[in-house]
Amino acid sequence: MSLEVLTAGPMLTVQDGGRKGLRRFGVSTAGPMDGPAMALANALCGNAPEAAALEFAGMGGSFSASCPVRFAVTGGDCDIRIAERRILPGESHRLNPGETLKVGAMKDAVWGYIAFAGGISVPLALGSRATHLRSGLGGLDGRALRAGDILPLGKDEAADRCLRPASPLPSAVGSPIRIVLGPQDDYFDAEVIARLTETEFTVTPQRDRMAMVLGGAELPAARGHDIVSDATVPGSIQVPGSRQPIVLMAESQTTGGYPKIATVISADLPRLAQLPVGTRFRFAVVSRDEGEIVWLAHAKALRAALADLQAKPEGLLQSEYLLSCNLIGGVVGPEKIVPVASFVGRGAE
Template sequence: MSLRVLQAGLLTTVQDGGRPGHAALGLGRAGVMDRPAWRLGNALVGNAGDEAVLEITLRGPVLVIERATRLALTGAPIDARLDDIALPPWTAVDAPAGSTLRLGGMRQGCRSYLALRGGIATEPVLGSRSEDLHAGIGPLGGRALRAGDVLPIGATPDLAPVRAVTVRRWGVDPQPWFDFAMTPIALLPGSHVDALDDDARRQLHGARFRLSASSNRTGSRLDGPALHLRAPLELISAAVLPGTVQLPPSGRPIVLMAEAPVTGGYPRIGQVAAADLPRMAQRRPGDAVCFEAVSLEQALARQHEREQQLHRLVQRVIDRGESR
């Protein structure tokens, strides 16, 4: 009935869609950083869609699967072996009870997702099983996994008996959902973009930044040219969201991510388009980050198109899984 943690990996957390609706309490949404990878992983294993998964950062854990289940790995390509069998990404695998899943490093990208049939069934906190490391809230107290943790798996009475590791003959093409080419990130103008000096305005959309090693689930810090304001601004704290680009006094932009606070007092010079937030979440320390300017209309059209494509693909995956 559970998943036992032998080694925790670099940073492995339980995540689902997060806990929206608590901003008035000062609590952000949190949840998975790469939502398409989460949704497609759940579809591959036959889940309803919102079950909790493991979000794995850069290097994965070693886990014992104590009850037979179906699993899938999505997001960043990760070295994975179930007992002695190498596992392909974005493909469902039936795992027998007692098998050991060893997850190593990622060849590209920053975050992989392990979906399990039935999902991780820890007790929800404020309607979510997500661990919010920034706020210290979640079923495990807002922390990452540790060796010795035992995580319950949801009931799956309709799953056929599994006697050996079985890799499905089909999977999902990751190409549309994982940014192998690391193309520019779409950026809308922020409330204070006009406060940037002329050089900073050119650099915001023309310079190449690098993701800092100090980045985390709260914010992606960018190294590169320092951006300067025409004159100092005196601001009161105002609402911010995942994707808000803030400019601290250092001049090094910070892109707020899944565990963003609900307010911030730094100048807001941009907003990453929602459709590109998963791509931003997959940049790892040292990766290049470039921005391209888009309008609100372009960002909304891109988000609508992506959601339509994702919905159709999720439904096709579910239908094909049920027919086998």
């Protein structure tokens, strides 16, 4: 059982839950930029939340499979087609041999995920299949995927059914990105610390899986922009001599020599990663204890959402399924009602 990459979108890589517990040895965690989105894609296919899937930036590409397989695309709204038939993101579908899956551009998000039932079964490297691009570790030869690559699929041991969420997943879109001050916030004057929450920051084009540079405000360090290198984590906000804050992401280095003014809490880091270039946002300071409480609530809500997936009808569309899809966004007069036949003729759009 295998998957062939026919065309590859930007930064298309194999990712799983990442390499845990190795940062003290200088090994980056890697793994997904948006963990909850990857977990949802896997759950929709009957996989474990941290099974290996495909991650892409902006546009997915096209794929074919050597055997019938269920798949799901998550991360945001995007154009997904099988043989020019448009299908929905956020639920699982079937791909048969001879068919081509095309995953187009993301809308209002950056990172997308494509999971396949059984998971991507490339060899483990230090206990993980996650690709770390800068060190060439994991995934397929430690690199981004390209046209012609063949990926093995694991055995699908889940129930043979397609799934969708029973209700919309929790979202905090538009809310401030929460941070905990430190560990080197004492390198900055009180006025600069205040800028963190009083200023709108902007997502710049200088971003990848390692880090993202923010614009909108400079953060000068009164005690200088160099420290003795110490540990970093995904979410660390470093401030180098340019005075532009840099937020470390999934593929970040394990140590750094710039003062870290604050750290993005784990629950909000995926949301920051998904902000498109040019987006303006604000930070909000919380305590360490508050950050932990938010994380526990976030993890509990995600577990509940993944446990609440339901089987979706397949084959001939039924009225109960069409009504549950909320195909009409508001109340209209009788003269504007579209005949049901027009929906059926277009398929499950």
